[in-house]
Amino acid sequence: xGVDFIRRHGFGPDGRMFMACVGTVGPFRPPRTSxxxxxxxxxxxxxxxxxxxELLYLEARNLFERTWRVIQDPCGAWNxxxxxxxxxxxxxxxxxxxxxxxxxxxxxxxxxxxxxxxACIEAMRDFHLRPGRRMLLEMTGWRGEDIPGSxxxxxxxxxxxxxxxxxxxxxxxxGRKPARFRSRPHRWGFEWGWDVEFGGIFNDxxxxxxxxxxxxxxxxxxxxxxxxxxSPLWAxxxxxxxxxxxxxxxx
Numbered sequence: 383x384g385v386d387f388i389r390r391h392g393f394g395p396d397g398r399m400f401m402a403c404v405g406t407v408g409p410f411r412p413p414r415t416s417x418x419x420x421x422x423x424x425x426x427x428x429x430x431x432x433x434x435x436e437l438l439y440l441e442a443r444n445l446f447e448r449t450w451r452v453i454q455d456p457c458g459a460w461n462x463x464x465x466x467x468x469x470x471x472x473x474x475x476x477x478x479x480x481x482x483x484x485x486x487x488x489x490x491x492x493x494x495x496x497x498x499x500x501a502c503i504e505a506m507r508d509f510h511l512r513p514g515r516r517m518l519l520e521m522t523g524w525r526g527e528d529i530p531g532s533x534x535x536x537x538x539x540x541x542x543x544x545x546x547x548x549x550x551x552x553x554x555x556x557g558r559k560p561a562r563f564r565s566r567p568h569r570w571g572f573e574w575g576w577d578v579e580f581g582g583i584f585n586d587x588x589x590x591x592x593x594x595x596x597x598x599x600x601x602x603x604x605x606x607x608x609x610x611x612x613s614p615l616w617a618x619x620x621x622x623x624x625x626x627x628x629x630x631x632x633x
Contacts, residue, residue, distance in 0.1 A: 417474055426445070470522070477548060510526070540571065543567070
């Protein structure tokens with residue numbers, strides 16, 4: 383099974399996850415970011431919930447604790463840097479981590495979960511949102527400053543939609559006053575990324591150009607459908623309902 387393969391072969395000698403392996407040679411192609419670990423935590427947690435496997439949950443939680451320490455450290459392993467030495471923030475670390483914590487909490491809530499959820503929402507809101515330009519930047523400096531070059535011009539419309547979706551989920555609000563966005567980035571995601579011709583959301587856009595840097599393909603269209611169907615927030619869902627037949631036909 384996939385979970386057994388990950389537990390047996392998915393980690394290098396130093397305990398970090400890696401991208402691929404070749405036969406009995408072992409790990410190669412080390413990960414460039416921490417997103418691989420975050421995605422694996424989601425898979426392990428979901429399997430633990432389905433089977434009631436407490437030990438597997440603890441493995442997922444321990445992997446999360448190690449990953450959390452890395453992504454909160456500007457000099458942590460795999461955290462990106464500019465050539466001149468500036469540390470970068472990656473929006474996906476806040477957005478994906480927020481979803482990871484929500485899934486872990488459904489098995490067992492830890493005392494630090496609530497404050498970490500707030501930290502993720504505040505990082506997206508305070509470092510990546512640009513209300514005046516109606517966008518959410520994929521990468522910024524560690525303190526939220528704009529960065530030069532193409533990395534500083536990159537936006538992901540699907541991530542704008544998911545950012546507000548994950549931050550609005552009900553588990554965030556239990557027993558406390560939640561952090562909130564002052565803006566509505568899901569609207570910007572549709573404005574920047576909706577593919578008028580074929581439906582769905584383009585994946586990556588350089589916001590100072592009129593052309594898309596990459597098609598969202600099936601992933602972009604699925605992000606749009608999921609966002610529209612799973613949350614009552616999306617006024618833009620009316621647009622998706624009109625396009626649904628076309629979108630699903632092209633998945």
